[in-house]
Amino acid sequence: MRGRIERIRTAWREMKALLREDVELQAQWPRTFGLIRADRPAWFTFLYLLFAVHMFPAVVLYRVQVFLYESGFPRLATLVSRLNSFLFDVTIGNHVRAGGGLLIAHGHVVLDGWTRIGRRVEINPFVTLGIGNSSRKPFELWGPEIGDDVNIGTGAKIVGRIKIGEGVKIGANAVVVSDIPAFHTAVGVPARAIPGGRRRETERWEPPKA
Numbered sequence: 001m002r003g004r005i006e007r008i009r010t011a012w013r014e015m016k017a018l019l020r021e022d023v024e025l026q027a028q029w030p031r032t033f034g035l036i037r038a039d040r041p042a043w044f045t046f047l048y049l050l051f052a053v054h055m056f057p058a059v060v061l062y063r064v065q066v067f068l069y070e071s072g073f074p075r076l077a078t079l080v081s082r083l084n085s086f087l088f089d090v091t092i093g094n095h096v097r098a099g100g101g102l103l104i105a106h107g108h109v110v111l112d113g114w115t116r117i118g119r120r121v122e123i124n125p126f127v128t129l130g131i132g133n134s135s136r137k138p139f140e141l142w143g144p145e146i147g148d149d150v151n152i153g154t155g156a157k158i159v160g161r162i163k164i165g166e167g168v169k170i171g172a173n174a175v176v177v178s179d180i181p182a183f184h185t186a187v188g189v190p191a192r193a194i195p196g197g198r199r200r201e202t203e204r205w206e207p208p209k210a
């Protein structure tokens with residue numbers, strides 16, 4: 001019993017820490033537009049994002065799913081995953097682990113397999129991450145390992161036990177079946193890596209002028 005309670009406490013602390021990072025990242029845009037002041041308390045920012053920012057609730061549901069799974073309630077975790085599919089068309093398997101600052105831009109994604117996603121990763125619509133099923137390799141349940149600060153373009157598929165390095169940009173509709181080195185861009189089918197990755201977060205983003 002004590003072990004179970006400790007497990008739940010640890011999972012709860014982890015969920016809170018990850019959600020804090022998700023909130024910080026997602027709040028950047030509304031703050032840039034002056035929609036929320038930087039001095040607002042964390043709970044206010046969380047509620048604002050929950051009701052105003054597209055797909056933030058899907059990230060929250062995913063965090064709850066992992067909390068339940070890690071706490072020893074796999075069936076409840078699966079139920080929350082189904083709810084996420086039903087509400088947002090965001091289907092995430094129980095074995096996917098994502099670092100803080102996860103951004104699922106417009107939903108319609110499938111993340112499955114034993115997949116690892118780094119911190120501050122942006123996933124655009126119609127993306128699939130999961131197992132490879134290649135007859136050239138033995139069958140395994142591992143999906144890709146995605147580094148920190150990776151931006152995955154709309155429609156991209158990243159499949160199999162491959163590594164996507166830090167700061168990589170994946171082009172729209174790329175099919176990535178082999179490793180992509182850090183700070184490269186992957187485009188095409190099958191994807192080829194070209195030097196030059198994602199711009200650092202420190203670069204200031206300016207809204208377009210009318």
Ligand SMILES: CC(C)(COP(=O)(O)OP(=O)(O)OC[C@H]1O[C@@H](n2cnc3c(N)ncnc32)[C@H](O)[C@@H]1OP(=O)(O)O)[C@@H](O)C(=O)NCCC(=O)NCCS
Pocket residue numbers: 105106124125152153154169170171172173174185186187188194196
């Ligand atoms: C890949 C991308 C990020 C551009 O990256 P970049 O490093 O600036 O690349 P460039 O524009 O310099 O193009 C480099 C080469 O890749 C090609 N390329 C670019 N995007 C491509 C794509 N999605 N598929 C295939 N080839 C592509 C270019 O034609 C160019 O080819 P060349 O070297 O033969 O001339 C961008 O084209 C893209 O696909 N972004 C995704 C956008 C997205 O998903 N937005 C969210 C919508 S909700």
